[in-house]
Amino acid sequence: MSKPRIPTTLHRRSRMPVWLSIGWRVGGVLALLALAVGVHYFDREGLRDTYDGDVSFLDIIYFTAISITTTGYGDIAPVTERARMFDALVVTPIRIFVVLLFVGTTYNFLLQRTWDKWRMAHIQRNLHDHYVVCGFGKTGSDAVDELIARGVSAQDIVVIDDNTDSLAKAEACGCTILQGDATRDSVLEDVKIDRARALIVSAGRDDTSILITLTARHLSKKVPISVTVKADDNETPARAAGATTVINPVSFAGLLLAGSCTGPHIADYMMDLASITGRIALGERTVKPEEIGKPLSQIATGMGMRIYRGGKPYSYWEDEAQTLQTGDVIVEIVPQGMAKARRTAVPDAVSPESGS
Known part of the structure; x- marks a missing residue:
């Protein structure tokens, strides 16, 4: 785009x-x-x-x-x-x-x-079920582009940044913008963080991102928070601050590089999974009533890879994944067409305690 x-x-x-x-x-x-x-x-x-x-x-x-x-x-x-x-x-x-x-x-x-x-x-x-993006640098702008590509309306995305040039670019994409410091309660309250569908934090500095996460979690106990950190030792503080998902782009790039050495198609497949432009996509949803009691391998919507139960992950070969229970969160690989059909859906079972 x-x-x-x-x-x-x-x-x-x-x-x-x-x-x-x-x-x-x-x-x-x-x-x-x-x-x-x-x-x-x-x-x-x-x-x-x-x-x-x-x-x-x-x-x-x-x-x-x-x-x-x-x-x-x-x-x-x-x-x-x-x-x-x-x-x-x-x-x-x-x-x-x-x-x-x-x-x-x-x-x-x-x-x-x-x-x-x-x-x-x-x-x-009119702010309900919207996405809040704190920081519109390279990572934040790419996240907004991917959300729009997944079918999210730009009007449902609120960008917070203190840089006027970054906000001008976000506004040109059609996003709602707010110039301010996202570490302050008043700024996050202005964007109705308690009614947001998800919060993406990419402030450029780990300490700032963690402080934004802590502030957001203080204002909303339920909003899913995805935060990027650059240092490995900041992943634990980010989760302790209330982040639902912590992403280290440096470590992830290293994993892709290492994988590409043993197989030239591994990195390509991982990017295929992550992007909306690929042939397949990763999906996350709660277990359906008719699936309770069945093994993860028998779900009809895709290829079940993992479940989250009580905040703990279990892969498809483990005993816990052989009998699905109420409240399980399923991570599955689905065809891209199916992913697009439900790309705006949000797993209602994901909570700050579930981890990533």
């Missing part, structure tokens, strides 16, 4: 307080008014006052104000070509600029914030 190219520019968040930003805009308007008043005053011979015939400094201020605000009562009017050209070529652009400046200020500091709050509240009300 090709991603749209996002134009990037150097930018930095403004540290200017709101009152100073408004002050600069007001100052700009006053400077433009002063310019127009000054030119009108030095060229006051080009103006005519139909009321008393005398154009005073107060008349200049009055005429400039009504000209820029497009009121124009007609009691003072330019009569020379120079005065009319100044009004046409200078006062008119000043008038347009002032209007746009005030409209922009009103939008930025009032309408936009009100609109953003309303829009966020509307999105939050």
